[in-house]
Amino acid sequence: MISLYFISAICNALMLICNIFILIHPHLSVKKYPVFFLSFTAFYFMQWYLNFSPMFLIMLAVNSILLVKFSKKLYSIFYIPLGYILDCILLDSIGFAANTLWNLPLNDFGAAKISIIIFSICTIIAGCPVFYLIRRVLQRYLIKIFEKMNQKLLALVTFPILFFACLLFIIGSFLDILEATYVEFLLMLSLFILYSVCTISMILFVLYSAKKNNEARKKVEYLENLNEYTRNLEIVYNNLRSFRHDYINIMTSLAAYIDEKKYDELEIFFYEHILPMQKNLTQKNGALNNLLHIKILELKSIVYTKLLLAVNQDIEVNIDIPDEIASINMDSVDLTRVLGIYLDNAIAGCLETEHPIINFHLGKMNQDIVFIISNTFIDKGLSISQMHKKDVTTKGDGHGIGLHNVSEILNRYDNIYHETLIKEGLFIQQVQIS
Numbered sequence: 103m104i105s106l107y108f109i110s111a112i113c114n115a116l117m118l119i120c121n122i123f124i125l126i127h128p129h130l131s132v133k134k135y136p137v138f139f140l141s142f143t144a145f146y147f148m149q150w151y152l153n154f155s156p157m158f159l160i161m162l163a164v165n166s167i168l169l170v171k172f173s174k175k176l177y178s179i180f181y182i183p184l185g186y187i188l189d190c191i192l193l194d195s196i197g198f199a200a201n202t203l204w205n206l207p208l209n210d211f212g213a214a215k216i217s218i219i220i221f222s223i224c225t226i227i228a229g230c231p232v233f234y235l236i237r238r239v240l241q242r243y244l245i246k247i248f249e250k251m252n253q254k255l256l257a258l259v260t261f262p263i264l265f266f267a268c269l270l271f272i273i274g275s276f277l278d279i280l281e282a283t284y285v286e287f288l289l290m291l292s293l294f295i296l297y298s299v300c301t302i303s304m305i306l307f308v309l310y311s312a313k314k315n316n317e318a319r320k321k322v323e324y325l326e327n328l329n330e331y332t333r334n335l336e337i338v339y340n341n342l343r344s345f346r347h348d349y350i351n352i353m354t355s356l357a358a359y360i361d362e363k364k365y366d367e368l369e370i371f372f373y374e375h376i377l378p379m380q381k382n383l384t385q386k387n388g389a390l391n392n393l394l395h396i397k398i399l400e401l402k403s404i405v406y407t408k409l410l411l412a413v414n415q416d417i418e419v420n421i422d423i424p425d426e427i428a429s430i431n432m433d434s435v436d437l438t439r440v441l442g443i444y445l446d447n448a449i450a451g452c453l454e455t456e457h458p459i460i461n462f463h464l465g466k467m468n469q470d471i472v473f474i475i476s477n478t479f480i481d482k483g484l485s486i487s488q489m490h491k492k493d494v495t496t497k498g499d500g501h502g503i504g505l506h507n508v509s510e511i512l513n514r515y516d517n518i519y520h521e522t523l524i525k526e527g528l529f530i531q532q533v534q535i536s
Contacts, residue, residue, distance in 0.1 A: 113222035115142035121185030124233040129173040177248035183267040392421040408445035448477035
């Protein structure tokens with residue numbers, strides 16, 4: 103009997119391992135799979151050997167938490183219960199087919215080692231295309247919604263899946279003890295499918311509501327960015343109009359110095375009044391000219407708003423945007439949040455230095471989009487890893503969440519590489535989006 107428990111535990115563990123691999127790859131390191139295999143096997147064996155049913159719930163909870171920890175994907179918390187549910191439905195369907203075609207007794211499926219192995223292999227083979235299809239649906243339609251869901255909504259999605267998994271386990275336990283007839287088995291399988299449809303419908307309704315909320319939030323942030331961009335354009339226009347009105351007065355003053363041959367006073371007037379005005383105006387116009395290459399309004403507005411703020415604080419701003427940027431494979435709200443935090447930090451950091459400088463590069467590298475933001479700063483002894491921890495800051499209370507938030511946002515994307523560097527007196531943030 104012990105050997106039967108052991109074989110059953112191994113077969114069930116392998117089925118769940120295959121499910122996890124298809125659903126989560128490549129977010130889970132290959133080195134972690136043996137951990138799950140040993141965990142599943144141990145829990146299943148102890149559950150059957152000790153005849154302690156709550157061990158199943160503990161197994162789902164522990165391994166789901168481990169999967170979230172190892173993969174760093176919060177939404178993966180329901181992958182293991184979902185895999186178990188589908189395995190049960192597939193296994194019962196295969197059993198139903200075996201009973202129909204070869205009249206195999208339903209209650210003997212788990213009574214022989216060879217039956218356990220054969221039905222487990224059939225379940226794995228039948229499950230691979232099913233789980234691959236589920237993965238494609240998740241990636242195309244649902245992952246972005248899951249990533250933006252708060253923990254309460256995610257719990258609302260996870261709970262019915264977990265409850266259904268426990269319900270299937272309880273019913274399956276009774277099926278192993280009682281002798282089910284063909285009709286009873288068919289009725290049970292129909293109830294499984296009906297409950298699955300109801301559960302999925304409820305989850306889809308929750309996801310649809312979450313998607314609508316995200317779309318509404320995007321529209322609000324889009325309008326806020328647009329309003330901010332418009333306000334800054336108005337500021338530039340007013341500056342240009344003011345300069346135009348002052349132009350005649352400036353020329354008259356210059357002419358007066360020249361007519362009276364006061365060249366020393368002319369030199370002082372030029373360097374103290376005319377040149378700073380020209381430099382400021384040129385820098386602002388240069389920023390505008392460079393941003394013409396950005397065709398994404400949300401991106402253009404956040405970059406222009408922050409860099410104009412830097413210019414107005416007498417920061418030397420160098421902008422390099424050699425390529426036309428028409429699309430970026432990243433959610434626009436996440437993109438503006440990340441750049442807003444990076445540029446706010448760059449402004450605050452360089453203002454502490456004697457000669458504040460911000461360098462902003464946006465360009466293409468093959469098919470990838472690359473952002474490089476660098477600024478002068480004063481090294482206060484914090485390591486790069488410490489800077490990305492929550493509540494770690496040199497600015498005082500209420501700060502220290504910006505870079506932590508950025509890390510959480512960027513870690514949700516498989517197509518983004520980001521790196522923080524300190525080189526030649528500059529603090530550098532580099533983001534590459536493929």
